[in-house]
Amino acid sequence: MLITEQSSLYNDLEKKSVREILEDINREDQKVALAVQQTIPQIEKLVNQIVPRMKQGGRIFYLGAGTSGRLGVLDASEIPPTFGMPPSWVIGLIAGGDSALRNPVEGAEDDTDQGWKKLTEHHINDKDIVIGIAASGTTPYVIGALREARKNGILTGCITSNPDSPMAAESDVAIEMIVGPEYVTGSSRMKSGTGQKMILNMISTSVMIQLGRVKGNKMVNMQLSNHKLVERGTRMIMEELGLNHEEAQELLLLHGSVKKAIGAYRIR
Template identity: 85%
Template sequence: MNNQKETNNGAFIKISEQPSLYNNLEKKSVREILDEINTEDQKVALAVQRAIPQIEKLVNQIVPRMKQGGRIFYMGAGTSGRLGVLDASEIPPTFGMPNTLIIGLIAGGDTALRNPVENAEDDMERGWQELQERNICDKDTVIGIAASGTTPYVIGAMREARSHGILTGCITSNPNSPMAAEADVPIEMVVGPEYVTGSSRMKSGTGQKMILNMISTSVMIQLGRVKGNKMVNMQLSNKKLVDRGTKMIVEELGLDYEQAKSLLLMHGSVKKAIDAYKAK
């Protein structure tokens, strides 16, 4: 079945692959191209806003699962897969969580992060095999990411996951897609045709990144990884982050900078340093 907006005759239209609203791009000036891309990009935040009720529904089901030891698996191919891997990879340094709690899987494996892997996304079975290799269980969540909503690698994994009682969600740029049919909570972010026809790395990719930010950040806040508005569990992986953490402790405890820095380095995170100081 092709993914798309249903018409009166029962066919589906892939909105994400409809012709661009602009033509003769090669004849435009750089300024015209940039202005038109920006005009299209402004539509993305509104499309994401319309999807917030579904994002909320998904997050509210993820949090209790993660509190019981569950994980999130992002699954996608091409741009969508890369964005899932990107969001997952930023969780440990930002929130001090192990890299085993939010996991990005991309069709074709790590090679596909930089290079296309022929036919990888067309393998309906491989996604579920990769989830089984990671001992997926019913506390976990599988979130498929595909602008088209038709990627077999993702659909096959979601279908099997759901049949095993595992929560499934998805992020797509087309309504009523085959991928959404396999999701307990489908997130349909309809951004319209791309500036370059079919180039879903553009508006669709931007919207996917925004939604992934929303999902992971809201989950981490709900799991207590943020205090006030600060990343109190961030990894101290460079001088900039040590300085940022030191200033958080100065602000919270009223210590001088060097005292705060020593305390931070002794305990390894802002939260641990503050808790230890207050426990004296």
Template identity: 80%
Template sequence: MAFVKITEQPSLYDNLEKKSVLEILQDINTEDQKVALAVKKAIPQIEKLVSQIVPRMKQGGRIFYMGAGTSGRLGVLDASEIPPTFGMPPTLVIGLIAGGDTALRNPVENAEDDMNRGWEELKEHNINEKDTVIGIAASGTTPYVIGALHAAREHGILTGSISSNPDSPISKEADVAIEMIVGPEYVTGSSRMKSGTGQKMILNMITTSVMIQLGRVKGNRMVNMQLSNQKLVDRGTRMVSEELGMDYDQAKRLLLLHGSVKKAVDAYHAENPNS
């Protein structure tokens, strides 16, 4: 089957500059509604990847996201949200973007075309067989990502990919290929739109399900979140209050003493075994 770049096909809409603001917004929303359905079709592959990541992370493994442009930025974004949300160290989920941190705000010329750079960066992080490398590329053709996945696989490291084109080169380098086919973009080729939205959804699904499996959520609560601002301290206080049936001020003192909801609740039960 020939490789077709659906991400580069013409938009289903034309003469965009002649449309009203309302028409533009409605059309974009119509297209966005296709994204969740495309992600739904990919759930079997997402499950397959998560099921292989969890035992590796239980042995000390890490997740590395690799991407360029929007795809790279979304990987860095998801990785950066794991410590505050789940109280994990920032070394467990790592986002690498072609061109380095400069590329988060500014395009770095030709960075994504270097087939060897991705693997060199992974080696700088002492990558090993407990780790997982997930390549993100809407087109599925980014050399920086393809090269990293190819080398990782050669070294016996679990690889996954997220792309918006079927049977792309990136899929061929992945043990588990997640293909989310969202169709042509509203602005032709602008994969920051539907493809980017779908990538964000899938990254949320991967790390949230992994963290739940690793015991970082209790009931439906982020019991290990970092208490980095007043909103989160308030949220944590209410969790402790509800869990232990104590008043707000007492719960807040306990929370701040121990630093997380889980530690506060565990310490309370240890001191009050009959509670």
């Protein structure tokens, strides 16, 4: 039996108090970071192959169904505002399309051909990277896409919670995060989902740092999409250039990003 389908270590959940349930879930969640830690060599291997491809114009595609698909779309959607990258650089695809972000689409994950079809609509090429996400490692939508991508010389990776899965067999780099049975049996939105989010954070953040989208520890390329981010950018410029608030904000709004504002000021 797949680890993700094994029975919970806890019984009679409906008889537990709220405090007991919360403490049990938290106890299980503490196992996730340790499971992710064990996968760092594989994450590093994948990132080291992603960076040179993206420097040549390659893109990352995340593919998944259900929770896994939603987490891929989430990570992809946060790249433009956080790092100032075009939305075409990291793309999240979910079985069943965007409507599946809110509602389950019956049978979508069982379609072996649909994932690759979606990738071809984006004119995928051998500079790109395809990362499949599935706790079970058995999702046909993802496996079919990875298989075709690999046939076409495209780098493939995966994030799964079961060892030696069919999805891993189609991946150049398999990230196998073994978090154990879920608190509610089979509910991979819990520990597996938490671990997937952590790994996606690690992949995208380390890639963006390597691509020069962070300076020091600051998001110098973030989009100025609200007052909070304008103020954050203003403070960065004040600290970096020693300007007062008014001067720093005027410079920021003139150039549109912290990085551009600082660069323009220094070449005056």
